[in-house]
Amino acid sequence: GAGVSQSPSNKVTEKGKDVELRCDPISGHTALYWYRQSLGQGLEFLIYFQGNSAPDKSGLPSDRFSAERTGGSVSTLTIQRTQQEDSAVYLCASSLAVTSESDEQYFGPGTRLTVT
Amino acid sequence: ELKVEQNPLFLSMQEGKNYTIYCNYSTTSDRLYWYRQDPGKSLESLFVLLSNGAVKQEGRLMASLDTKARLSTLHITAAVHDLSATYFCAVPSRYNNNDMRFGAGTRLTVKP
Numbered sequence: 001g002a003g004v005s006q007s008p009s010n011k012v013t014e015k016g017k018d019v020e021l022r023c024d025p026i027s028g029h030t031a032l033y034w035y036r037q038s039l040g041q042g043l044e045f046l047i048y049f050q051g052n053s054a055p056d057k058s059g060l061p062s063d064r065f066s067a068e069r070t071g072g073s074v075s076t077l078t079i080q081r082t083q084q085e086d087s088a089v090y091l092c093a094s095s096l097a098v099t100s101e102s103d104e105q106y107f108g109p110g111t112r113l114t115v116t
Numbered sequence: 117e118l119k120v121e122q123n124p125l126f127l128s129m130q131e132g133k134n135y136t137i138y139c140n141y142s143t144t145s146d147r148l149y150w151y152r153q154d155p156g157k158s159l160e161s162l163f164v165l166l167s168n169g170a171v172k173q174e175g176r177l178m179a180s181l182d183t184k185a186r187l188s189t190l191h192i193t194a195a196v197h198d199l200s201a202t203y204f205c206a207v208p209s210r211y212n213n214n215d216m217r218f219g220a221g222t223r224l225t226v227k228p
Contacts, residue, residue: 033216
């Protein structure tokens with residue numbers, strides 16, 4: 001079946017512009033996660049959704065970052081007034097359910113964001 | 117705060133050799149995940165370890181979990197070039213299962 005998809009795969013933007021990143025989770029997966037991976041680094045947890053709800057937004061790096069999910073499916077991560085330090089690969093993952101025994105996460109291919 | 121540490125961060129080994137990657141974490145957790153990432157690619161799930169003493173094997177890789185020691189190991193047996201990748205371990209936060217903390221990754225290079 002289809003895996004997690006993300007778009008765009010690459011995004012180059014000028015400093016100060018807003019960007020919107022999209023994630024389509026695996027059908028039927030109620031939990032959705034956003035991570036950021038800077039070059040050669042590990043993953044930084046940003047936010048997760050259970051259904052359309054994001055119980056904890058404290059992982060978002062600044063108030064320029066926001067995320068939403070509609071219809072329990074597609075999610076968008078929006079970065080306003082982008083800065084060069086926002087350059088990274090943004091990974092989305094989904095899992096069957098927050099309370100499932102394994103809650104194994106399946107990752108999308110990522111969006112590589114470059115802020116010039 | 118949960119911290120997840122992997123070592124080594126870089127590992128260069130010859131084909132045919134054995135080696136172990138270690139993952140330590142700082143707070144109680146009964147679950148741990150191992151992922152593989154090829155250059156320019158996303159993460160691929162390797163193992164899900166759900167309890168103390170859990171051991172899973174897939175091909176030349178074997179993962180184990182000791183929740184009392186807060187330690188997981190990823191053992192590589194008779195390495196082959198195809199295993200070259202970055203390996204991450206991940207542990208869910210004790211207070212929020214959905215806040216998954218990843219180690220920094222171990223970049224493995226297997227040389228002929």
